[in-house]
């Protein structure tokens with residue numbers, strides 16, 4: 001009897017030791033991957049650059065460079081965002097667009113956005129649309145952000161259109177502030193309808209231009225068909241965070257904040273008729289306790305190019 005008890009204690013100890021070694025193995029592999037290249041991502045920014053052709057691009061906008069920053073979610077890229085600012089500065093952009101979720105909705109640390117935006121604005125003009133997180137934060141905090149952006153010279157687009165002018169030529173920049181209920185998100189108190197129609201978009205922005213290039217900032221990429229039908233030439237979007245964890249080799253995102261697996265628009269360029277939609281994987285997710293996997297923080301650059309057929 002005694003012998004059996006001793007044997008059981010020994011088996012328990014061996015199993016425990018085995019589990020410990022397996023756990024240690026995982027930690028070592030994770031740290032090694034992280035140090036090697038941000039596979040468990042990290043703060044190692046990756047820049048993705050696109051050249052996109054437009055038949056009606058004015059000559060003055062040939063090579064016009066737009067940098068897109070999306071879904072920062074309060075993250076800091078080195079002290080006071082030094083790495084992010086330095087990366088943008090080196091790209092020498094003509095315009096910077098912030099496509100929402102620059103902060104987390106429940107945060108008290110949203111003011112860390114201010115010095116970042118102040119320095120971006122010193123590089124070139126900054127245009128900012130809201131993501132679902134800004135739309136969900138306390139109204140008083142949102143008003144503080146709006147006031148500060150105004151002071152810093154950042155143009156916030158709440159279903160607004162601005163003419164971007166160069167040498168007496170222009171393109172149009174539209175900023176969508178979509179209904180909260182058009183997102184599928186369990187944090188919203190109101191019922192999500194997960195709907196956004198062409199008539200919604202026309203109510204918000206009016207009609208697209210027949211002559212000028214229409215650039216649209218829209219946080220949620222799920223309505224690409226609507227943006228294309230409306231007449232957008234170029235759309236900057238985010239929200240999906242690249243699917244949080246990506247499957248290497250096939251490079252496919254797994255999860256979506258819209259509560260679906262393997263989201264259709266998980267990052268990259270999508271084309272429908274004349275519309276090009278760029279979906280940034282974003283710079284962060286706001287979930288430090290669940291790191292991104294095979295999904296480095298992404299900064300997007302788009303160069304506008306005149307079509308040789310025009």
Ligand SMILES: [Fe+2]
Pocket residue numbers: 071073100101131239240241282285
């Ligand atoms: Fe986000």
